[in-house]
Amino acid sequence: MASRDAEVDPEPHGPAPVDWQRLYEQTLERAEAAEARVEELKWAEVAARTEAGTYRGLFRTARRKRLEAVAREQEAHRLAQGASALQAEVRRLHKLLDAAGVESGRYSVTGLRREIVRLRREAPRAEAQARRIRKLHKDNWQLRADRAALRRLLYDALRDYDETRRLGDQAERVRALTYETGDLRYALRRSAAVQEKLKVRLVRAADTARSLSPAAQDADLRRALRRSRRHKAAMTRLSKENARLRRSVARLRRRTGTQETEIARLRASRAVLSKVLYGRRSEMRARPGSGRPRGQVRGAPGHGRTPRPALEERVEEHQPPAAARVCGGCGKPYVAVGAERSALLEIEVQAHRRVIRRGRWRRTCGCAAAPVEVTAPPVPRLFANTPYGTSVWSRVLYERYACLRPVHRISAWLGDQGLPVAAGTLADSVPRFVPLFEPLGAAILAHQNEAALRHADETTWRVQALRAEGRSARAWLWTSVGDDTTYFHIDPSRSAAAALKLFGEVRSGTVLVCDRYSVYKRLARLLGGMVILQFCWAHMRRDFIQCAAGQVDLAGWCEAWLERIAAVYRLNAARLAHHEPAVEQQNDAFVAAQDALAAALDGLFAAAERELAGLPEEAREGKALRSLANHREGLTVFLERPRTPMDNNLAERALRGPVIGRRLSFGSDSVTGAQLAALMYSVVGTLNRNGIDVPRWLDAWLAACAHHGGRPPDDLAPWLPWSMDDARRRELTAPG
Incomplete structure (x- = not known):
């Protein structure tokens, strides 16, 4: 139960406290779902990283081709400028020749011949240049296809990023992005070096282009200019796409920081809450070991088999077959010389019908004072007009309040034993049992009031009949544990008035071990210092x-x-x-x-x-x-x-069984059912604390009630563990 430090006394119908157990279960479920989701998304992240590596390779290829296209565009632009300057130089030289009186026609023919020879020598180089231009054109189309594929891949990557952004642990991803940034910077430095090399190649190509014809140069320049414009538009789009991806990375980094903080908080919550509920002796922390290994130690004496002297023995005789008891050679019979003895433990649980025949005897004399007819007295019944004996009712009570089975499972179990009983019949019998166990509950509480040390605690209970009164079905199961007793009480209130029903008659100087709930503090004030509170x-x-x-x-x-x-x-x-x-x-x-x-x-x-x-x-x-x-x-x-x-662990352990029964049966349907549940839990808890066999005690108690006319015996001393004699205790103690 969670701690309670409120100093203000709660009202009987105040607001319901926080259910820390339920809050812990919800938090634990969310933490486990988050860890499962993290594990799932980790594998998704591995796949996304693989795809991202492929995308990065494609992106680097596309970027390299883009840089080559930019370089070719710049080269073509410089070639165009060089061609214009070359044409102007040719015109100037023609003017100088005309002014010098040189025959321009003869010069032109000679120059053309020389040009033809040079062009023939340069023809292979020109063809290689043409092949490079065709390859460049093909690469341009390939670049478009790669860019479209890259755009589709980028869209897929963005969808993957949207899926993985809910991933809790993004630290590895942030480091990967950091490494990728370093790679990009290194690639930029390499691209700068490649650009310098391309400049040298362009200078060489410009020198070569000066020797080509102006018309061909002009056509090449126009085609190169158109390609450069297309490449420039593609570069603009890629730059925008790159900026958008950078913004996405920044958002992912911010989201990663938030998720890391949240995951750390959830992990810390789960760790500490698990330590609260499931820690091994968490208050004691580390315990020194005994040094002895677990299990049976070789060479050490064992405890032997458990003796069971009270078990009924059923002797079975098993003889060899008749043919085996005759000598196969001469035909003479074998003679019995004893028997080999062995034993098996068996359990036989089966319902049966108990048929009672009471003989009737009629007088044969004429004496008027004598009765005409006599018969045997009837067999005592626990409840009139019911066909079930005390063994059935004791088994029902044991299964319900000691084994914590709900009523419908008890009904099914009885049906499996050959005794079908409707669950409604078992539920309707509840009011009949309350008068039989009320004196025992009062005796347990009276004995507990004499104790010098008691434990107190409370937990929620459900009484469905309270809904008919227009209020919540929530009630409270109070417990008080002494040295040899356990007492329970179910009350709709959690106030000091309910606590007084358990501790109102304590003796002076009683130490009450409890939590810091303010009701116990008020209880101590109401009792005028008769109770000393030891907080847990x-x-x-x-x-x-x-x-x-x-x-x-x-x-x-x-x-x-x-x-x-x-x-x-x-x-x-x-x-x-x-x-x-x-x-x-x-x-x-x-x-x-x-x-x-x-x-x-x-x-x-x-x-x-x-x-x-x-x-x-x-x-x-x-x-x-x-x-x-x-x-x-x-x-x-x-x-x-x-x-x-x-x-206060003793009281919390006493509440554990009733809490399991509450969860299996959803509490009680009626106020009477809640009263019987508290009485039976008190009786069963007290018997268990004193080592009394609960089924055997229930059989004897219900049989005594049946012999007493369906009422509890007047003398309770033989039935209470602290007042019964040793012979009675041995009779009701479980064997072994």
């Missing part, structure tokens, strides 16, 4: 765990306080090892352990005061520290009373 350290410990739930920065602080509390548990265990209850003056070892425990408690509360002094009012850890400091008196009662335990 396990609940105090859970406060620190709840404070650090979902707070990664408080994990170390929480562990330090848990270790302080565990140290107090260890010191108290060491003190109890030297305690002798029957001796008033304890030995020196106990006194030393007592001093060490007191010093540890003083240091713990002093540390709480120091931390509180340095914390702001709204600090998250302040609530647990203030509760620790404010409840110091109630948390240290066990220091002067060694028999008082530090925690």
